[in-house]
Amino acid sequence: MTGKSAIRVLLCLLVLLPCAGPGAAQDGTGIRFGNIDINAADNLLFTASQEMPGSGNCTSLFLARLGPLGAKESPRILTCWPERLETLGGGRILQVRNRYGTVRYTRSAASLKNSMLKWTQWDAAAGTLPVSHVRTGPVSASPNGNWLCYVQKTFSAEGQLMLQNAVSGEQRVLVDKVPFSYGSVQVKWSPDSSFLLYEKDGTLYFVNPSIAFGSNAVAEEYRRIGPGSVRNAVWTGSKSLVYISGDIVYCIQEDELYIRGLYSSFIGSGSIVGRLLLPFDPARDSFWCDDEGKQLVVNTGGKFLSFCTVNRESYDYVQLRSQFSFSRVNGSLTDCMVFWADGQKPFLWVSYIPYSGGSEVGAVFELSSDAPLRLDQHAPLRPQLSPDGSRIALIDGDKVSVYRLKDWMLLAECTGERVISLAWASSGSIYVGGAETVRLWSFSDTISIAPVLFLSSVAEACWDGGRIVARTASSPQLYVYDTVRGCWNTYDRELPAAGRSEKNGNFRVYAAAAKNRKYANALFVRHLSGDAYTYPLYVDTQDTAPERKKIALVFDAVDSAEGLARILSVLGSFRVKATFFINGEFIRRYPMETKLVADSGNDCASAFCSNVNLLSKEYRIDTEFIRRGLARNEDEFFAVTGREFSLLWHAPSYQADRTLVAAGQASGYRYVDAASNYFDKRILQSLGTSNYIDACISMLYDGMILPFTVGNATGDVLYEHFDLFLAALLDSGCEIVGIESLLD
Secondary structure (H helix, E strand, O other), X not given: OOHXXXXXXXXXXXXHOOOOOOOOOOOEOOXXXXXXXXXXXXXXXXXXXXXXXXXXXXXXXXXXXXXXXXXXXXOEEOOOOOOEEEEEXXXXXXXXXXXXXXXXXXXXXXXXXXXXXXXXXXXXXXXXXOOEOOOOOOEEXXXXXXXXXEEEEEEOOEEEEEEEEOOOOOEXXXXXXXXXXXXXXXXXXXXXXXXXXXXXXXXXXXXXXXXXXXXXXXXXXXXXXXXXXXXXXXXXXXXXXXXXXOOEEEEEEHHHHHHHHHOHHHHOOOEEEEEOXXXXXXXXXXXXEOOOOOEEEEEEOOOEEEEEEOOOOOOOEOEEEEEEEHHHOOEEEEEEEEEEEOOOEEEEEEEEEEOOOOOOEEEEEEOOOOOOEEEXXXXXXXXXXXXXXXXXXXXXXXXXXXXXXXXXXXXXXXEOOOEEEEEEEEOOEEEEEEOOEEEEEEEOOOOEEOOEEEEOOOOEEEEEOOEEEEEOOOOOOEEEEEOOOOEEEEEOXXXXXXXXXXXXXXXXXXXXXXXXXXXXXXXXXXXXXXXXEEEEOOHHHHOOOOOXXXXXXXXXXXXXXXXXXXXXXXXXXXXXXXXXXXXXXXXXXXXXXXXXXXXXXXXXXXXXXOOOOOOOOOXXXXXXXXXXXXXXXXXXXXHHHOOOOOOEEOOHHHOOOHHHHHXXXXXXXXXXXXXXXXXXXXXXXXXXXXXXXXXXXXXXXXXXXXXXXXXXXXXXXXXXXXXXXXXXXXXXXXXXXXXXXXXX
């Protein structure tokens, strides 16, 4: 099939593809039920344990009210996994989102014991549990907590950009079609929450959320700033916007936005305040500015940072103060951010996979002439600034540390359990979302307290009379469920000696095999009085699932290491293994990255010693040529990594004939042919990432080997959305296996 005909086939399939929205049927990891306890009033407690992609294992507690032919209502969840946290209402309201929906914890000014937890959105359909690999998407909350912006998925990698009133729930579509990402929503709020920046079709726009829902809303064509994306602009702390187009740096005052929008064709995009040393590429570059917009830190293609001063009085080049090369980081970069101390002094945070091996780590550098290292992190999540910008919270595994930003003095630490997420409530308190509890940590020079608000996950639970009592895995402390507030309080009594019971006078509940592969087991309820009847608590546990398609993932490392850290990070978070075919040119150019792949636990195989067309008439190819080429690549790989290749190989660009395959076999290597027009970069550029993913998913077959390339294609970059692709693969019913199992 030619490239053009393959594109036509994919486009035709796209017309028939269903939307992968919230109601779409999905497959996923197995849920295991346990901790059965039924009381005399026919109320059943049970747990459901499952892997939450990207955030670990969770054991949720449920309450069901049993009837003779089925549960009287959908089982109610009593715990709340803090996958995503946002603060609303000036920190008084904590919004928690996970695969089950959205819950809001409203803190009482009088006492935490008067605070309420209430589910505002329940995404699990009646009688089912969400078991997909799809993660909870990000939400961008305005600084005052009154507005929310998020992408509502319509396909695997795209959706609608939504603006929502956090109080009333009223919402509207800002952009009908934007890329979706698990990283962040591509918008930027002004510090006073008056304006929101967003991109549409390669153009940057602004909107005032306060009037966006009214009849007097200004038409979008009059809210245009200029070409580019939200990467092109940064709000300052002085009610102005710094906007870069090409190498020109503009400054726009907030009160000038509407005038500029109305007359941009006449007066341009703002006041010119400087020029960059290099043109700004919105697809690959980013920048940060200080509170006054007089200092910039520009990230050029993820290669280096430039710390510059802007001469705002004239149309002149910025003054370069220092540069920071990411080669200074002894590893492969996965993320970076810049923070400003006192609004003037920049610090750089990075996360990376160290060349020495192991999981992702983090570090903070001061962006000065010698860029000293300020601190290291062992298991980092993104740092978060306090509302007043004076403090920064860093997560390091089971510890949250708060530093004073101007001198990186440690102010307080909170430990006790693995941290999933956090959100500042005020500059002296933080909501800490842990793997077992969600706490409100308050700290100062004299105090550091972190009372439990509610439970994230439980180790066991049971009835104590009419009370629901539970404990977590790491602490003997008991908690009792407050049915009025929806929260959990500490419980000072001991557990009842009788323990849990799987039966009462009316019902017996037991766990047995499930037909549906989404579940590791199933719960069955046996009605003991009257007409005997047995039913599954969740009907879909008995749905017969089709056989999973077994597929293998292959990555070709040829001449670029771009995106490698991102790929390895995603594979690790999903606990999936792939095979990397490594070319000799890659080994020689990127020895440290080659070792990184070898140490990651993924399989490594040979893509020959050089990136040449072995079928070209320029070369005389025989068995000895292939033998020597494979041996050389094998030796170079061992010299760099101290490891051996798997005895698998393929020719560069999969261009081989029977002679080449036989020559490799004579050298002890099995040939792997993963060539596919459906995964050609030209098709990716034609379709775009979202359409490409959905089309590829529709074409999967059992035993398929999916090839990808480390590095970027011109235009769309697939590795940036690899987590979306992998989630879509798993949710389509695929089982990802080692490549050798498909060759046997």
